[in-house]
Amino acid sequence: MITTTGLTKVYQSRGREVTALDGVDLHVREGEVYGVIGQSGAGKSSLIRCVNLLERPTSGTVTVDGQDLTALAGRGPRAGKELRAARSRIGMVFQHFNLLASRTVQDNVELPLEILGVSGRERARKALELLDLVGLSDKAKAYPGQLSGGQKQRVGIARALAGDPKVLLSDEATSALDPETTRSVLQLLRDLNQQLGLTVLLITHEMDVVKTVCDSAALMRKGQVVESGTVRELLATPGSELAHELFPVGGAATGPDSTVVDVTFHGEATGRPVISQLSRTYNVDISILGAAMDTVGGNQIGRMRIELPGRFEENVVPIGFLREQGLQAEVVDPEAPGVPARIVPAPLAKPAPLAKEAVK
Numbered sequence: 001m002i003t004t005t006g007l008t009k010v011y012q013s014r015g016r017e018v019t020a021l022d023g024v025d026l027h028v029r030e031g032e033v034y035g036v037i038g039q040s041g042a043g044k045s046s047l048i049r050c051v052n053l054l055e056r057p058t059s060g061t062v063t064v065d066g067q068d069l070t071a072l073a074g075r076g077p078r079a080g081k082e083l084r085a086a087r088s089r090i091g092m093v094f095q096h097f098n099l100l101a102s103r104t105v106q107d108n109v110e111l112p113l114e115i116l117g118v119s120g121r122e123r124a125r126k127a128l129e130l131l132d133l134v135g136l137s138d139k140a141k142a143y144p145g146q147l148s149g150g151q152k153q154r155v156g157i158a159r160a161l162a163g164d165p166k167v168l169l170s171d172e173a174t175s176a177l178d179p180e181t182t183r184s185v186l187q188l189l190r191d192l193n194q195q196l197g198l199t200v201l202l203i204t205h206e207m208d209v210v211k212t213v214c215d216s217a218a219l220m221r222k223g224q225v226v227e228s229g230t231v232r233e234l235l236a237t238p239g240s241e242l243a244h245e246l247f248p249v250g251g252a253a254t255g256p257d258s259t260v261v262d263v264t265f266h267g268e269a270t271g272r273p274v275i276s277q278l279s280r281t282y283n284v285d286i287s288i289l290g291a292a293m294d295t296v297g298g299n300q301i302g303r304m305r306i307e308l309p310g311r312f313e314e315n316v317v318p319i320g321f322l323r324e325q326g327l328q329a330e331v332v333d334p335e336a337p338g339v340p341a342r343i344v345p346a347p348l349a350k351p352a353p354l355a356k357e358a359v360k
C-alpha cells in the first residue's frame with residue numbers, strides 16, 4: 001500500500017547539508033498498522049512528510065495505493081491538482097493536533113471537505129458521522145479549548161478521515177497524552193484499521209505503542225531503516241534490536257563458568273513445559289534470571305533468560321534441544337549482557353547418539 005524506494009532527503013540548513021533520510025526502502029502492506037520507531041533526529045518525521053509529499057524527497061520514489069506520488073508535480077502548499085487529489089486520500093494526524101481554536105469541533109472536521117469543495121449539507125453530514133465514529137457526537141459544537149487532549153486527538157483523527165483516505169499517517173499522535181488516554185487513542189486507531197480496512201503508518205518513540213497496535217515495525221537510525229518486518233518475524237530474528245526492546249529480559253550470569261541463553265516462546269510453545277524437559281533430559285540445573293510474557297498482535301509471546309552450568313561448548317546440545325522444540329535460543333555474550341544481546345552462533349546440535357550405535 002505504501003512503498004518507498006531509495007528515499008533520500010537532504011536539507012540545506014544555513015549553508016550546511018543535513019541528510020535526514022539516507023536510502024529508505026519501506027514496504028507497508030494494505031490493512032496493516034506499521035510502526036516506525038527511532039530516536040530523536042533519526043528521520044522519522046522526515047520520512048512521514050516525504051510519504052505524503054509535504055516534503056519533496058531529494059531522490060527516490062514514494063508509491064501510495066499504486067500511484068507514484070513523486071511523479072506528480074508541485075510541492076508543499078503549491079502542489080499540483082493531481083498531487084492534491086492523491087494527498088486528500090492520505091489522512092494525517094499530528095502530535096499537537098493542529099486544530100483551529102476559533103472553529104468548533106464540527107467546523108474543524110469540515111475544513112478539509114471545504115477545501116475539496118464539498119457542499120455545506122454534505123459536509124455537515126460527513127463531519128457528524130465521523131465525530132460519531134470517534135465517539136465525540138456530543139462535542140460537535142464545542143471549541144477545541146473546551147476539550148481534553150485525548151478528545152482533541154479524536155477530532156484530529158476525525159478530520160484526517162474526512163477525505164475517506166485509504167492510508168492514515170500519524171506522527172507521534174499520542175506522545176502529548178497520558179498513558180490511559182494513549183491507550184484509548186491507540187485502540188481507536190486499531191478499530192479504524194479493522195473497521196475501515198485503513199492502512200496506518202505511525203511514527204513513535206514509544207515501544208509500548210508498537211507492542212499494543214502494530215503488525216509490523218521498522219527501526220530507524222541516522223536516516224536509515226536498520227531493521228524491519230512483522231513483529232512476529234522480528235521476534236524470531238536472532239539478535240533483533242527491536243525484539244530486544246519489545247521484550248527486555250535482564251539478569252546477569254551468577255558466575256564466570258556458566259552460559260546465559262535468551263529463550264523466546266511463540267504460540268503453542270508457550271504452553272509446553274520445555275524448560276523442565278530440558279532439565280530432565282540433560283540432567284542440568286537451570287536458573288531463571290529473568291522472564292516476560294505478553295500478547296503482541298493477539299499472539300502470546302514469552303521471553304526468558306536462563307543460565308546453564310558450564311561454558312558454551314558444554315551446552316551446545318541442550319541449546320540445540322531448545323531449538324529443536326521450535327524455540328528461539330540466543331546465547332548472550334557474557335561481556336555484554338545488556339541491550340542488545342550479542343549472538344554467538346551455535347552449531348546445529350545432533351541428538352545424543354543411542355548407546356547401541358555408540359558401541360558399534
Ligand SMILES: Nc1ncnc2c1ncn2[C@@H]1O[C@H](COP(=O)(O)OP(=O)(O)OP(=O)(O)O)[C@@H](O)[C@H]1O
Pocket residue numbers: 011012013018019020038039040041042043044045046047205
Ligand atoms: N526543515 C529542516 N531543515 C533542516 N534540517 C532539518 C529539517 N527538518 C529536519 N531536519 C533535520 O533532519 C534530521 C531528522 O529530523 P526528523 O525531524 O525527521 O527526526 P525525527 O526522527 O522525527 O526526530 P523526533 O523524534 O525528535 O521528532 C535531524 O537532524 C533534523 O535536525
Ligand SMILES: [Mg+2]
Pocket residue numbers: 044045046
Ligand atoms: Mg519527529
